[in-house]
Amino acid sequence: MSHAESVPSNKVTAGTQARRRRSRGPARYSALDIFRRGVTNSDWPRSFRQHDLAKSYDVVIIGAGVHGLACAYYLAAHHGITNVAVLDKSYMGGGGSGRNTAIIRSNYLTPEGVRFYDRSVVLYQNLAADLNYNVMFSQRGHLTLAHTDASLRTMNWRAEVNKLQGINSSVIDAAEVGRIVKYLDVSDRPRYPILGALYHPPGGIIRHDAVNWGYARAADHLGVQIHQQTEVLGIETAGGKVTGVRTNRGAISASIVVNCTAGWATTISDMVGVKMPLITHPLQAAVTEPVKVFLPSVIVSGSLHVYVSQTDRGELVFGASVDPYPSYSMRGSLEFTESVASHILELIPSIGSLKVLRQWAGLCDMTPDYSPIMGVTPVAGFLVDVGWGTYGFKAGPVSGEAMAALVATGRVPEIISAFDLARFADGRLVGEKGAASVGH
């Protein structure tokens, strides 16, 4: 879901800087603090500050979504690199990070993918404590329904790959599906009856805005500067090396630039002449009015091109596959709502009278193999964390951790080594289509 957020507009003044110097580190959020501030009627400190753009940074990260913010946070927290600027042409977390359907899981198809996404699940499990920010991670289970023998075969394949990597994932039959989700029609009535499902108990949903804000707050407290409304217009290079970026607020010199954008990743990479095998597609989602909580787990149907989960507030969040043509337009379409509604009623007939509250779209950079592109490029100092298709949010923490390690050490961490840009020229694709196309 996307929530409107207020963008802090104040500059750091001499007075607030002095107050910050006097304070002993960031204010910790706690129940006691809520009580204390309630009694004393005192204001909460701002989560993150706004700065003037400096002339130079050690690292410039383009894109203040979960990937860019996590990369900045881990650079500061794990590697002590704090002279970092995170730039965003719009507001923080307003792209894919605020438009996704917030599903977290690791039941992928390839061993490389499963290991990678599972590290993200582990990081998400500890994120609220690490960031001192309630990210509302709810591991309520994830069901990928199979309506055909072919999809049941893929589920079995995924379950075996998952088990080999130590992931809690198994294939269950239709009766078991019906026991877990009472309102699901597991009879022979639908045109595509449910034959079984891949059940992944550690999967779940999270509050995506809280993840963005938590990373931003923690990174800010460690000295990272977040610059909203700062659009990168060009990237300067000399002798095959990055030397800086040009923005609408002035030029910055930096020897390392990390492209953490989604949707517009090719427009950034084109600035340094690095061609990316990406095609941008819109992905739409919708949310209903809130009702009493009845849906215990995330439900995905690849055959019916729909997935649904219920938030803690009671709204049903729907998504589908990407729009069937490339576009950078984030407009919703009636076709999407009609198709999602007709398909979800095949699964859960009892929600027929629910009203759709709103719908929206985000942009997905689709790669040929449905795996991301992470690591170095032919231009020294220009690193990429792109190609996040429909699975970017669930990979935010692990991507940030790995990209920070790459920036700090200059070596590609093992966990992302399979996702390099050169794999397309070398023919080493990491095919995740069977686990990533509709399933979130």
Added chain:
Amino acid sequence: MILIDCPYCGPRNSTEFRHAGEAGRKREVTTNDPAVWRRYLYQQDNPLGWVRENWFHTTGCRQFLCAERNTQTNEIRWVAPAGSPGPDGASNNGGAR
């Protein structure tokens, strides 16, 4: 929704069509170099702005069309049978897949 003015059938909703990729892409048939073949398979331009592309009218005339569309706004300013030279005279042959 995108309205595509099919030269055979008239204006129709884009849901009647299948997007068929960039116009004018050609395989390099004189080489068997895997790198060249992979570049053809995986690498496409992904411009923000005007693009020339092919559509197939699946539930209409079942003909390939060539169109100019703005990827930011989805506005379509030119449609013609596939292979027609563009409004600028450039060839679009070799595109329909």
